[in-house]
Amino acid sequence: MQSGNLACYNFCQRCCYWLKGIYMKRKSIFKQMLVLMVVVICGLAAIILTIFMTAYEKDIYLRNQDISNLLAGETGVFMDGAYSLNEVLAKNPGILTMETEVQTPILAGCVDNNSYLEQIYIQGTDGMQTGRSAGELADRSTRWWFVQAMSEKKPFISKSYYSVATGMPCASIFFPMYQGEELVGIYAADLKLDFLQNLIGEYSREENSRISFVIDGEGAVVAHPDIQQIEEQYNYQEMVKTVPVKDEAGRIRKDAEGNIITQQLPLEVSRDFKEMIGKVMEGESGSGKISYEGEPYYASYTSIPLKGQSDSWSLITLHKKSAAMAAVYRMLRAAAVILAAGMGIALLMMIFRRQSLL
Known part of the structure; x- marks a missing residue:
């Protein structure tokens, strides 16, 4: 009798181990499927995001270059x-x-x-x-x-x-x-x-942080939406600006003939901004990313040939990256919410499916 009970006990124990093995195996498969699902979804999202961002940045460059070419053409027509x-x-x-x-x-x-x-x-x-x-x-x-x-x-x-x-x-x-x-x-x-100042003002959009400006053959600002750069005679080749000298009371000083006394102060700009100015003043056209006033910008630039024995002028368009990509960032946030919700729903469905199989 005891031997029969022992045999029955051993049989039940083996059945339990067998069922536990099946359960653990299914649990392992579930984990693998879950990990695989997350990897596949994240991988696809990364690929789609990379393709989309590359295409969108290319479109930004093209639009900014179109504006630069348009303004350079208008400036050239005026000067010609x-x-x-x-x-x-x-x-x-x-x-x-x-x-x-x-x-x-x-x-x-x-x-x-x-x-x-x-x-x-x-x-x-x-x-x-x-x-x-x-x-x-x-x-x-x-x-x-x-x-x-x-x-x-x-x-x-x-x-x-x-x-x-x-x-x-x-x-x-x-x-x-x-x-x-x-x-x-x-x-x-x-x-x-x-005329050039009005033209630049018409195409510069401060609300979306895009500006264009013209410099002459020696780097001096000819037209700019920031009138201070004109008044202080910013020069992006020599990297200086000219400002009036003031006395201790804050009054502008003048010489004996009544002319305003001025002094030159250095301009602080990024290395890539200097390189861009050098390229466009050598007659090059192109686009790239630069740092301007401490912020990342998309830049497009083109040369403006002038008649006679004259140095070419230059047209530069700058578009702040955060403003240019604002629509994309909003889309990405919405997509992230949708993706997270989709993964959550898929996870719940897999859990429900697993429990129904047990």
Whole structure:
């Protein structure tokens, strides 16, 4: 009797071990399936995310480059138009008479009919002015532009400079004037660049942290949505800005002739920003990521060729990464919530399925 009970006990014990083995095996399979599911879902999500982010960043670069090319084209058209108009005027028979009473009304009329012209003035080969659109005639024989024009005898567009009269950057165009083969004088015209400032303001969107700006052939800011960079004459080649000197009371100091005394202060910019400026000033076009004012930005840049013996200008568009990717980040957060919910539902279904099999 006891041996029968012992045999029955042993049989039951083996059955328990067998059932426990089946349970543990199924539990192990369940864990493996769960791990595999998580790995597959996360892997697919990572692949899709990488493809999507790459495509979206490419689209950002293309859109910013399109804006840069558009603004560079508009700037080039404006400067080419101003150059061509003054080139024709420099060959006008009335201007070539070098007679003040003939030149003055022609020059004044041209300035009146073209709002971007600030002043036109004619110099003889001795540097003495023979005609001006406004103001008194003066000797300009020692001015750098007159010396250069007489020496090289080629037309050119000057670097930009800040006009106290307009509070905006200006540039000048210079032409040697000929009667036949004889050099008779130097033609000069000052251009107001407020058109470029308005153009840049139209396409810069501060609400989504995208700006564009123009620099001249020596790195000076010509147009920028931040007017302070114009007033302080930011130069991104020399990496300096020009600010007025103030006394202890905070008043702007002036010299004996009433001119504002200024000083140059260094600009703090990132290494990749400097490299971008160097590339575009060498005539390159392209896109990349840079650090600007301590934030990551997408940058696109292109060169603006000018007529005559002139250095090219440059157009740069910057788009803050956090703003450019804001829509993507919102989508990713929503996708993460959906993915987590989906994985939770799948997990509950697997648990329910496992229990139903036991």
